[in-house]
Amino acid sequence: MTGARTREKSGQTEAWRFEVHGTVQGVGFRPFVYRLASACGVRGDVRNSGGVVVITAVGEGPVLDDFAARLVVEAPAAASVTGVTATRLGDSPVPAGFAVLRSAAEGAATRDIPPDLATCEPCLRELFDPGDRRYRYPFVNCTACGPRATIIAALPYDRARTTMRGFAMCPACEADYRDPADRRFHAEPIACPECGPRLAWYPGGQRDEEALTAAAAAIREGGVVAVKGIGGYQLICDGTDPRAVERLRAAKGRAAKPLAVMVPDKAAACALADVTTADLDALTSPARPIVLAPRGRRPQGSLAPQVCDGLPDVGVFLPYSPLHHLLLRDLARPLVVTSGNHAGGPMMIEDDAVRRRLGPDVDGVLSHDRPILARYDDSVVRVVAGRPSTVRRARGLAPAPLPLPAAAPEPVLALGGQLKHTFTVANGRRAIIGPHTGDLADAETLAAFEHSLERCLRVEDVEPAYVAHDLHPEYLSSKHAARWPADRRIPVQHHHAHVAATAAEHGVTGPFLGVAYDGLGLGDDGTLWGGEILLATYTGYRRLGRFSHAPLCGGATAVRRPARMALGYLFGAEPLDQRGPDTKLAADLLARLPEREVAVARRMIDRGVNSPLSSSAGRLFDALAALLGICDDNRYEGEAAMQLEAAARQQDTVDPLFWRLVRRGGLWVYDGAATLRDALTARADGEPPARIAAAFHQTLAAVTAELCNRVAADVGVGTVCLSGGVFQNRTLATAVLGALDEAGFEAFLGERVPVNDGGISYGQAAIASARLAGAMERG
Structure with a gap:
């Protein structure tokens, strides 16, 4: 606490102003302060001002000490108190009690917008209690839950500065809002069936419960419905119906890539996926993210195969809004819930645009009249080495x-x-x-x-x-x-930005080794990087190691077509005093491809036409996936690498493939072509692709640890920060973290910040x- 209070004589009344900083608006902080002050016997008032909560507190010295300490340690779960300042006030009238005052907009304090909060248990009990006046009301909320970031127009956080300003409270809600003993005391989105937002079904025009019934019936009968969620429209269908899932994919324009599945509770999640304690912690957190977890070994035949698109993980999440809870209760089956957009476009939030653009492709639109101010898709998390990693x-x-x-x-x-x-x-x-x-x-x-x-x-x-x-x-x-x-x-x-993001999140202070493995990023030498070892601080970096080069034949075409990337390694791998992959060993690939494509690609590479050099780790994954016959074309970003990891997870312990490091231009260089040659040799000797894929992951873990060992010997740095989209690969990230730990490094991976380009x-x-x-x- 800054401006700390100095103790007056015991029993003497004092008056202090406390300013509480952090995420303290929209999380029930003022009602919490009111109840705490009442419990402590503190008089005064509390209000939102700018981006902070301001408290005037009058009481005896020891009582105020206790009050100030409890402001931090007993703060609401959704709050994040980053600091409290205290200022002594002069003589002023002594208030009779404690009050919650109208907010003020003045002040230059930083303003933290609270994230949306999943429906809390008390609100859920009301939602399904036939005796409660909010029974089956899709917008039930309180100070501990409900929309926040998606409805706030300005701070300080008051109803008049949210999308709820158009809904005048009925007398019953007004009474709850004013009652200090009620958990909806100053809950700004407070609503009920009498005064709050209402559902509407298009094209039939039904409202409220009839609209919900119509939407559930459409989904039950194999339809696809656009539903207005918290942060945008979503497309929803029965996750057990193959034809419904295919129809949803057609409506969205996403022929491939796994879809997320919403289930009612933890038991249902455990039935679909092999979830760990860390997975469950993420699933049930107030954020309610999609959690990527391995599919269950005995998938009760319930999910349509099109949901996971052949991959071993399933994206599963729990309902986070009352409307989702109602749909799951009424339908009693897993639901595919995905963003309401055409593939590649932004999530839709405007009612008219949804009816115009998605309406012709769906069986109906379940909407409501509360505007969405901010577009928020669902968060995605994957647990790596026992720690949540945000995707x-x-x-x-x-x-x-x-x-x-x-x-x-x-x-x-x-x-x-x-x-x-x-x-x-x-x-x-x-x-x-x-x-x-x-x-x-x-x-x-x-x-x-x-x-x-x-x-x-x-x-x-x-x-x-x-x-x-x-x-x-x-x-x-x-x-x-x-x-x-x-x-x-x-x-x-x-790539400097990639590794700095991991370092900053974990509070790394000194120089660190940055390992950046991704698809592509422009290097400061004009070439395309993606397999990099950097010595970095927050102000600069030095490149110490990299993956070997190969040409991207056709530029962006090679990103979309792993088979083209494989041709790049076959015909143009960086010469490092050892032969690259033998074209005779790649006969299967060459036989699959059109002769003209192979011939044109070879001429482009030989002449350096539209074939930029890249040291990308992601493109090395692509090349191996094509050489093993696992994936020739990416239908979506990263598909080949995901398929390669899926194959690798079918195997237990395997030995690495051949690998070597060479010294070139003052850098340690990993010869990826030599590893591909060994992979092709193993395939020619009868090794199954899955075993080779597993060996490749172990190879990159060993390579990464040795690259760090060699550069650390030169620069004396023992901290390693991992980042880049390749580290979304759970198998690789786990193996690399283990190898670095065994080598004695302190290694960090992004957790709250995505390792992909989202960070x-x-x-x-x-x-x-x-x-x-x-x-x-x-x-």
């Missing part, structure tokens, strides 16, 4: 603030990359990562990003002074940054803030 940071997790290793002297906007796009706003010691936007690939997604950014800056009341961006000039995020004056732009190398903006923010802070110190 997509969205509803329930964003926009909770994260710390920065160096305070930004002036606000910074970090624009991220191109895929799995997020932005980050750095303000002082805190960073706000915006919600997942999707792949920033077209005007529609760019507009969704700009809308989300404008809202975040308005609610946070921040005007950035600098912009951080990726080096790649063709990213739409980089083009957005180009609108800024040159002296206000801070370019950040892609790039946070890394950029950490780097830009540190550079600006350093420049200020030097200046």
